Amino acid sequence: MESKEINIEDREKSAVVGLINSSQGESKVEEYLDELTFLAETAGAHVLGRFVQRMELPNRATFVGSGKLEEIHDFVKINDLDSIIFDDELSPTQLRNIEKVLNVKVLDRTNLILDIFASHAQTASARTQVELAQYQYMLPRLTRLWTHLERQRGGIGMRGPGETQIETDRRIILDKISRLKKDLQKIDKQKATQRKNRGKSVRVALVGYTNVGKSTVMNVLSKSEVLAENKLFATLDTTVRKVVVQNLPFLLADTVGFIRKLPHGLVDSFKSTLDETREADILLHVIDISHEGFEDQIEVVDSTLKEIGAADKKMIYVFNKIDAFQYTPKEEDDLTPSTRENISLEEWKQTWMAKSNDQAIFISAKEKDNMEDFKKLLYHEVKKIHVQRFPYNDFLFNYYDETGDEM
Structure with missing residues (x-):
């Protein structure tokens, strides 16, 4: 299947963010952000800038400090960005807090890689494997979703007494994870049979x-x-x-x-x-x-x-x-x-x-x-x-x- 190139004006405008600490120096972080930029471009984004902060540990609430977050916010407004991508995995709390401040889509490296995998998966096997990883990533982050999941089993009788939207969505995801794992077990058996036949x-x-x-x-x-x-x-x-x-x-x-x-x-x-x-x-x-x-x-x-x-x-x-x-x-x-x-x-x-x-x-x-x-x-x-x-x-x-x- 031939890939279609996206015109630069149609690409999602973005910026990347990383941290310098004792385990990764400035040159190493720049290399990581180069790779993150390549990942973003592979996913169809146009990276307009990068932000680096020296912190031994990420801020538990916003990953970067308040001053750096405000700097990113100004850059987002001036350049009308669509998204910000962080080089490390963000916690559900960090994702929620950063989105509140920046008011744009916030992604981390894991989410970006999953998105690329989803767009490149061609076979039923690959699509099932990617979908499982996406739901496993999504499960602890339900509180930051803008909209609830689309119902696939109908609404009547699904929601228990006093059950919140998040609880319902969590149950839907757990059901899907269970189904996908069963599908993958079948795929594993088919693949094992193919290898055995060789x-x-x-x-x-x-x-x-x-x-x-x-x-x-x-x-x-x-x-x-x-x-x-x-x-x-x-x-x-x-x-x-x-x-x-x-x-x-x-x-x-x-x-x-x-x-x-x-x-x-x-x-x-x-x-x-x-x-x-x-x-x-x-x-x-x-x-x-x-x-x-x-x-x-x-x-x-x-x-x-x-x-x-x-x-x-x-x-x-x-x-x-x-x-x-x-x-x-x-x-x-x-x-x-x-x-x-x-x-x-x-x-x-x-x-x-x-x-x-x-x-x-x-x-x-x-x-x-x-x-x-x-x-x-x-x-x-x-x-x-x-x-x-x-x-x-x-x-x-x-x-x-x-x-x-x-x-």
């Missing part, structure tokens, strides 16, 4: 931070046309393709990208999607080497893999986008500034990234740089598992490796 085939899963190029890698390896865009969470539904490298078949799955501060409800509700990662034999951890914060992104992915019980998998680190890498020399008097042309594959192999990991490869999936070496590495790792499951193929694979002949 037999003993070696399974490889692409994992990584969102927007690092996993879908592009998938397209190059499988010669398929999975959606690949410069947007966060462009891929939401897991795609599985049969791939053959040097006559060796295996299954390759493209999974949803991870992100820092990923809503826990999404991790829970996307169980059936994340099972592709949990049940994979090999994980290809794709990393955007051109991103300034790629080391932090590696940590986020590793932490998420640990959370879902997939940290012990065989891992190949795939450092992607070497064509977009820009190197700024430390010596100001260097008369020959380094550019990406100065970084050869041999130099990449001497970096800490290559030496600190058992398996690492440097590629550009977009430009198809070093893809042959990548395929050879993948072939040998898949072969190790394949011949254990299909020992009678060992002789044929050894013959192919020695002669290069087609089987």
Whole structure:
């Protein structure tokens, strides 16, 4: 499905807000707000400004201080903003109080990510998983909703004696959460059956931070046309393709990208999607080497893999986008500034990234740089598992490796 670009004049006008404290310094907060801006733009907003305050702990009532909130209020009025987006999750009390002061829609990072997921969900499975996460997010925040939920079961007989609107809405949401969980149990069983029907085939899963190029890698390896865009969470539904490298078949799955501060409800509700990662034999951890914060992104992915019980998998680190890498020399008097042309594959192999990991490869999936070496590495790792499951193929694979002949 092709995405439709929204004209800038039709986009929702917004601003982003973050806090500086001992756990995240100024440069880190600026990086987080860059990402939050990208998230907002992916959702269809036009970000006109950003606000940062130095506070060790968020204000319990309004997240930021009263002076900063008044500054944001003035900016909202002058620029006729439609919304304000906070980089951290807001409590129901904070949401309610901030909306009263600013009189515009107030979102936090979690709500924004859920909105993007909802707009990108294409299959019944993804839509069900997102809807469950949305209702779980909504439940404790009922008091700040402008209007009550639309009735889906009729009004007569639903409301008990003296029951308030909020209590009724809470009961409706709890009923929907219960129904969605049952639907997901059916989906989990269907997905498990599909995975079981794949037999003993070696399974490889692409994992990584969102927007690092996993879908592009998938397209190059499988010669398929999975959606690949410069947007966060462009891929939401897991795609599985049969791939053959040097006559060796295996299954390759493209999974949803991870992100820092990923809503826990999404991790829970996307169980059936994340099972592709949990049940994979090999994980290809794709990393955007051109991103300034790629080391932090590696940590986020590793932490998420640990959370879902997939940290012990065989891992190949795939450092992607070497064509977009820009190197700024430390010596100001260097008369020959380094550019990406100065970084050869041999130099990449001497970096800490290559030496600190058992398996690492440097590629550009977009430009198809070093893809042959990548395929050879993948072939040998898949072969190790394949011949254990299909020992009678060992002789044929050894013959192919020695002669290069087609089987």
